[in-house]
Amino acid sequence: MGIFQRIGRDIALIGGLQRTLKAYGNLSADGAYGVGDELERAADRFPAREAIRFEGRALSYAELDALANRFAHWALGQGLTKGDTVALFMTNRPEYIACWLGLAKVGVITGLINTNLAGQPLIHTISISGARHVIVSSDLADPYFAIEGQIAPQPVVWAQGGTAPGALDLDAALAACPISRPPKIDIKGGDIALYVYTSGTTGAPKAAKMPQWRVMGMMRAFVGGGRGVAEDRVYITLPLYHGTGGLCGVGFAITTGACIILRRKFSASHFWEDAVREQATVFFYIGELCRYLLSQPPHPDETRHKLRLAVGNGMRPDVWERLQARFKIGQILEFYGSTEGNVSMMNFDGKMGAIGRIPKFLKKRLNVRIVKFDVETETPIRGPDGLCIEAHPDEIGEALGEIRTDEVRYRFEGYSGDSKQTEKKILRNVFAEGDAWFRTGDLMRQDREGYFYFIDRIGDTFRWKGENVSTNEVGDLLAACDGVIEANVYGVQVGDLDGRAGMAAISVEPGFDITALHAEVTRSLPSYARPLFLRIQPRTDITGTFKYRKIDLVRDGFDPSQTLDQVYFDHPGLKSYAPMTPELYRQIQSGAFKL
Numbered sequence: 001m002g003i004f005q006r007i008g009r010d011i012a013l014i015g016g017l018q019r020t021l022k023a024y025g026n027l028s029a030d031g032a033y034g035v036g037d038e039l040e041r042a043a044d045r046f047p048a049r050e051a052i053r054f055e056g057r058a059l060s061y062a063e064l065d066a067l068a069n070r071f072a073h074w075a076l077g078q079g080l081t082k083g084d085t086v087a088l089f090m091t092n093r094p095e096y097i098a099c100w101l102g103l104a105k106v107g108v109i110t111g112l113i114n115t116n117l118a119g120q121p122l123i124h125t126i127s128i129s130g131a132r133h134v135i136v137s138s139d140l141a142d143p144y145f146a147i148e149g150q151i152a153p154q155p156v157v158w159a160q161g162g163t164a165p166g167a168l169d170l171d172a173a174l175a176a177c178p179i180s181r182p183p184k185i186d187i188k189g190g191d192i193a194l195y196v197y198t199s200g201t202t203g204a205p206k207a208a209k210m211p212q213w214r215v216m217g218m219m220r221a222f223v224g225g226g227r228g229v230a231e232d233r234v235y236i237t238l239p240l241y242h243g244t245g246g247l248c249g250v251g252f253a254i255t256t257g258a259c260i261i262l263r264r265k266f267s268a269s270h271f272w273e274d275a276v277r278e279q280a281t282v283f284f285y286i287g288e289l290c291r292y293l294l295s296q297p298p299h300p301d302e303t304r305h306k307l308r309l310a311v312g313n314g315m316r317p318d319v320w321e322r323l324q325a326r327f328k329i330g331q332i333l334e335f336y337g338s339t340e341g342n343v344s345m346m347n348f349d350g351k352m353g354a355i356g357r358i359p360k361f362l363k364k365r366l367n368v369r370i371v372k373f374d375v376e377t378e379t380p381i382r383g384p385d386g387l388c389i390e391a392h393p394d395e396i397g398e399a400l401g402e403i404r405t406d407e408v409r410y411r412f413e414g415y416s417g418d419s420k421q422t423e424k425k426i427l428r429n430v431f432a433e434g435d436a437w438f439r440t441g442d443l444m445r446q447d448r449e450g451y452f453y454f455i456d457r458i459g460d461t462f463r464w465k466g467e468n469v470s471t472n473e474v475g476d477l478l479a480a481c482d483g484v485i486e487a488n489v490y491g492v493q494v495g496d497l498d499g500r501a502g503m504a505a506i507s508v509e510p511g512f513d514i515t516a517l518h519a520e521v522t523r524s525l526p527s528y529a530r531p532l533f534l535r536i537q538p539r540t541d542i543t544g545t546f547k548y549r550k551i552d553l554v555r556d557g558f559d560p561s562q563t564l565d566q567v568y569f570d571h572p573g574l575k576s577y578a579p580m581t582p583e584l585y586r587q588i589q590s591g592a593f594k595l
Contacts (some may be wrong), residue, residue, distance in 0.1 A: 006449075009349045013357055016348030019224030023255070027213040027220075029190030029408055034212040036072075036105030038219065039065055039254060040181065046230065046257040052094045053278060054262045059094055061257070066179035067095070071102030073177040074170075078133060078156075082107030082185060085195070087131035087155065088241075089113040089122075089140055092264050095160055096240045097250055099135065104193045104212065106182050111195040111207065112241040114467075116526030118143040121473065123150050125205050128417055129195050131155050135170060138162030189213035189408075195416055196243055196339045198468065207416040208340035213408055218243060219251020225346050226282065226309050226333050230257035235280035235307075237266035237289070242466075243339050244312055249284035252311070258282075268292040272301035281306050286466040287314030288498045290323050295591075303328050311335070314454075314466070316498065317353030336454065340425075342410045342438050343368050343401035351451055359450035367402040367410045368452075369437075370395075370444055371430070378459050380427065388430045393448045396455050400427060400437040412438045462491030462500040465528040469502055474529055478504055481520050483512035486540040489531065490550045492557045495589045503533040505553050505565075507540050514568065518577050532595065533558040534568040534577055559585055 042051075043065035051064040059067070075086065086103055088110050090096050100110040111129035113122070122143065126134060134155045136144045141164035148157065148166065159167035193215045195207040222228065234253045238245025253260045261278045266289055275283070289312075308330040315323070315334055324332065336355035337344035345356025345368070358366050371388040372381040372395070380388045380398055391397035403426065404410040414422030430437045443455040461468050471489035478487035485507040491500025514534070521530050535558075541549040556562040558569065560580045567580035572593055578584070587593065 009351075009357070009449075010359065012349035013359070013362075016225050016346060017362075019227070020221070020346070021224070023220045023224035024217060024409075025220070027189060027217055027408060029188065029211065029213055029411075031189040031213070032187070033189065033216075034104060034187040034191070035101060035193050035215050035219075036068070036187070038216055038251075039068060039101045039105075042254050042257050049230070049257055050259040051253070052097065052260045052262055054092075054094050055264070057094070064094070064098060064101075065181075067098040067174075068102030068105065069179050069181050070174045070177040071099050072105045072182040074173055075103055075106055075108045076182060077173075077177065080106070080108050080132065082187070082191070083109065085109040085111055085129050085131045087111040087113055087126045087129050087134040089115065089126075089144055090135060090137040090160060090240075091115055091139055092236075092240050092262055093137070093161065094262065096246075097260075097262075100194060104187075104215075107185055107187050107191060109192050109195060112197070112246065114197060114205070114241050114526070115140060115239060116467070116528065117205075118526065119147060119524035120477070121205065121526070123147050125197055125207075126151050126155070128205075128207050130417070133158060135160055136164065136167060138164050141165075141167070187212060189216075192416075196241070196247075198339050206340075206418055206421050209413040209416050210339070211413060214413070215247060216251075217409065218247040220255050221248055221337075221344070222252050222311050222333060222335070222346075223255055225335075225348055226252065226311055226331070228252050228256040228258065228282070232256065232258035232281045233261055233279055234258055235261045235263075235275055235278065235283040237263045237271070238284055238286065238466075239265070242286075244286060245284050248311065252282065252284075266292070268296050271296075272299045272305060275305045275307060276301040279306055282309045282311065283307060285310055285312035285315070287312070287316060287319065288466045290315055290319050291498055294319060294322055294326065302326070309333060313337070313355065314463070314498065319498075320352045336452065338440065340413065340415070341401060341440055342403060342412050343399060343440050344409070345452060353453060354451040355444075355454050356452050357450045358446075358452070362450075367404065369400050369402070369431075370397040370446055370452075371400055373397040373443065373458075380430075386429065387432070388427070390431075391445070394445050396443050396445045398458060399440045399442050399444045399452075400430060401440065402430075403436045403438055462502075464491065464499045464501055466499075467526070467528040469529045474502060474504070474525065474531065477524055478506060478517075478521070478531070481517050483509045484517070485509060488540050488550065488553065490554055492533065492554060494532075494558075494595060495591055497595065501532040501595065502530060503535065503553075503558060504531040505535040505537050505540065507537050514577050518570070530570065532570050533580075535563065536566045536568075538565075558588075561585075 043061040047062035051061040052059045135158045138161045157167040158170040160170040189212050193212045194210040197205040236245045236249045240246035311333045334347040347354050370391040403412050427437045441458045475487045475489040488505045492503045494501045568577040571578040
């Protein structure tokens with residue numbers, strides 16, 4: 001890199017950091033300013049400006065605030081008080097945003113439930129929230145009421161967007177509530193506003209505690225780096241329970257007075273038509289979304305749009321280059337961060353493939369380090385003095401974030417009601433006796449110029465279709481199925497697709513019914529967590545420490561030429577597991593199936 005190019009990138013980095021810190025403002029755990037105040041500030045500044053457009057419906061900021069106020073009064077009318085929880089199991093719609101913003105005004109915590117969940121994962125997720133009430137959109141009534149009697153203690157159920165047997169009518173209840181702002185209560189930045197769920201690396205979903213200051217931080221995070229203005233129109237197709245779209249994207253609009261263009265779910269075939277019709281200027285992505293767009297045939301609107309900025313994470317360098325070249329999007333703002341973590345970075349200068357940059361002159365002021373890592377034991381390597389060893393440039397290791405109480409951005413709030421899982425994410429005595437660092441669970445490398453690159457997840461989690469999949473959780477369900485003795489779950493690469501597809505090596509009893517297994521998997525697991533491939537083994541290999549051996553299995557993948565074991569594919573056309581053949585393998589690898 002030449003000196004002028006280096007200076008230019010340093011200027012871009014410093015300018016981006018300064019704008020981002022300015023957008024953050026003076027967020028603190030003790031400050032008397034909450035998420036509800038953020039909405040009211042926008043409504044007072046831009047009462048008539050469009051806040052949300054959704055399926056032909058438009059809400060101004062004054063109307064969004066009024067709807068949020070109805071939710072606040074509804075909560076008070078149910079006897080809910082500061083610190084109580086409402087679980088929100090709802091597909092994308094304006095009421096979703098108004099609900100958690102309104103509940104935050106009166107200190108009620110909202111648990112944002114993944115709408116793909118069903119069966120035991122859904123029971124667990126709602127149960128650990130401690131919710132006294134559950135709001136269910138009518139289109140999700142079937143999966144909810146399939147498990148409703150198994151949640152303890154039993155919450156009160158409210159249906160929105162239509163009636164559902166066994167549920168109270170939320171729309172009617174809201175219509176009877178006033179639109180005036182609720183009485184002010186003592187809310188501090190450190191009070192919990194949301195529970196956002198993460199699979200992490202340890203099994204069942206965990207409820208990450210999101211204080212008011214942290215939610216506002218995510219809402220404001222990209223306004224500086226993306227130069228957000230009130231005239232922006234922010235296109236959100238990601239699910240609203242997802243932090244990237246539901247907090248960062250929504251917040252980008254609310255904190256600037258911009259308009260949210262909300263879609264019920266992502267559609268690659270309608271993306272450009274929507275973007276042009278709604279005059280979108282910004283959209284929020286995950287890497288898979290961008291790949292889906294590139295897989296579509298040319299569309300007449302794909303270069304007639306006004307998109308100036310794309311914000312998100314997980315975009316591979318090859319996808320990045322093709323996306324900008326084909327669709328002519330001005331800026332890609334790739335970032336790294338996790339819902340509960342204290343490590344965050346942004347790629348301000350557009351270096352393809354990088355998730356951010358920390359040059360040497362900023363290293364001591366930021367809390368991120370990469371340490372040497374033992375893949376076999378899945379733990380950081382310690383030296384003779386018992387302390388961790390920082391990785392060399394371009395050496396892959398685990399990214400850690402120093403936990404500091406003097407700066408709210410570097411805190412780790414932990415998981416609700418799960419001190420054991422909270423402690424597992426903390427690594428102590430890392431570079432000095434008594435220090436504490438957050439374990440991201442991600443393998444990264446940093447080059448000599450300071451750029452960070454994401455490599456992979458550690459251990460028992462892989463990503464597929466933009467979601468984290470816990471191999472322990474899927475394995476437990478498979479092992480409970482009739483005829484399955486043991487199940488070893490892992491992720492495998494499929495062609496040039498992003499992430500890893502689920503595969504399970506299982507040992508089975510005589511008479512095992514693979515059709516029944518497919519039915520159980522389809523009924524009990526969200527689509528992204530279902531094993532796409534099965535491998536039937538006579539026995540399951542384990543290590544000397546009784547852990548499932550996965551290295552050889554991952555290497556073999558689903559290639560039938562690599563094993564004498566029978567391999568099966570969850571064939572989308574047959575809706576069943578089909579035996580893998582060399583020809584079927586070639587078709588899958590060539591992209592013949594939409595996976």
